[in-house]
Amino acid sequence: MKRFFYAMTALCILAAAQAPVNASARDYIYIVGSSTVYPFSTTVAEQFGKAYGFKTPKVESTGTGGGFKLFCAGVGVEHPDISNASRAIKKSELETCAQNGVKEIVEVKIGFDGIVLANSKKAPVMQLSRKDIFMALASEIPDPKGGAGMVKNPFKTWKDVNPALPDVKIEVLGPPPTSGTRDAFLELAMEEGALEIASLKDLKKTDEKAFKKVAHSIREDGAWIDAGENDNLIVQKLLTNPNAVGVFGFSFLDQNTDKIQGAAVNGTTPTFETIAAQKYPLSRPLFFYVKKAHVGSIPGIPEFVKEFTEDKAWGPQGYLADKGLIPLPDAERASVRDAARAMKLLSMP
Numbered sequence: 001m002k003r004f005f006y007a008m009t010a011l012c013i014l015a016a017a018q019a020p021v022n023a024s025a026r027d028y029i030y031i032v033g034s035s036t037v038y039p040f041s042t043t044v045a046e047q048f049g050k051a052y053g054f055k056t057p058k059v060e061s062t063g064t065g066g067g068f069k070l071f072c073a074g075v076g077v078e079h080p081d082i083s084n085a086s087r088a089i090k091k092s093e094l095e096t097c098a099q100n101g102v103k104e105i106v107e108v109k110i111g112f113d114g115i116v117l118a119n120s121k122k123a124p125v126m127q128l129s130r131k132d133i134f135m136a137l138a139s140e141i142p143d144p145k146g147g148a149g150m151v152k153n154p155f156k157t158w159k160d161v162n163p164a165l166p167d168v169k170i171e172v173l174g175p176p177p178t179s180g181t182r183d184a185f186l187e188l189a190m191e192e193g194a195l196e197i198a199s200l201k202d203l204k205k206t207d208e209k210a211f212k213k214v215a216h217s218i219r220e221d222g223a224w225i226d227a228g229e230n231d232n233l234i235v236q237k238l239l240t241n242p243n244a245v246g247v248f249g250f251s252f253l254d255q256n257t258d259k260i261q262g263a264a265v266n267g268t269t270p271t272f273e274t275i276a277a278q279k280y281p282l283s284r285p286l287f288f289y290v291k292k293a294h295v296g297s298i299p300g301i302p303e304f305v306k307e308f309t310e311d312k313a314w315g316p317q318g319y320l321a322d323k324g325l326i327p328l329p330d331a332e333r334a335s336v337r338d339a340a341r342a343m344k345l346l347s348m349p
Helices: 002-018 038-052 064-071 091-099 130-137 180-194 198-206 208-215 231-240 250-254 272-276 301-308 330-341
Strands: 030-033 082-085 105-120 140-142 150-152 172-174 224-226 245-249 260-262 283-291
Touching: 030 038, 030 064, 038 082, 038 301, 064 082, 064 091, 064 180, 064 283, 105 180, 105 231, 105 250, 105 272, 105 301, 105 330, 130 180, 172 180, 172 231, 180 208, 180 245, 180 283, 198 208, 231 245, 231 250, 231 260, 245 250, 250 260, 250 272, 283 301, 301 330
Parallel strands: 030 082, 172 224, 172 245
Antiparallel strands: 082 283, 105 245, 105 260, 105 283, 140 150
């Protein structure tokens, strides 16, 4: 009898482990991730709730890296169904997903965004090069006095960096290390700015690892302030401190053009048109990722993907364009839409 009991218990445990996500445990979609994608995702969630009769999804702004950490932790109702991202998922994150049983992932590229450096309209419009950005914010820079090697960044004001810039203290409010916006800023602004300096360009050729360390190291002496994942809070701080500069996604600038303004970078101002044409140098794609194992168990996931990929949402005249999303070109948008609705899987490492 005891053997029978133990055998039945083992079978029950095995069945539970192999069972699909229990729909009765959660009847709404759970979304985490990028603060940049957050306003787009919440808008779609509201429209989806009205149009399809499902409960409105729960959307949390955790940052891209934080979102992937939650998303990749496992399969089951305690884990998110979708992760928003302001950069593509990394190979290391896919490996973590696979190790935790998240082996079927659908990538949906939703459009483009620009990373802006913005300040209050009470202050002058900034005209920055990527070299200016690097020299203002890097932890170490080539010795400005002409000495060999790198020195701790001595610049206190923007004018110290470039005589054409304002004589105000360097104070930049930006995203934390968990943010995809931070990752993209390091690559598009800091790294590209470092490459405009001959000695660092040479360093990349001889020691790429050392170059990356220099290019991706942000000051920790108060010139850069990690301002959390709430980009709206950064906007509010810019209004109370006209000398400060904020780093965030274009959509937050687009929604606050009466209060703040974007700096021109390498001569190009961030606008819907310059980002769509890929002329603004700090532009990047945006994504969300779907956990296919939850499809069919958590109600409404295919319908949410359908709503997000309707032209009325993400198209040139869609309601997300009104929120600042820069649409994909027509042909790419059609291709992504078809792959997303077919739940085409991302290749795993």
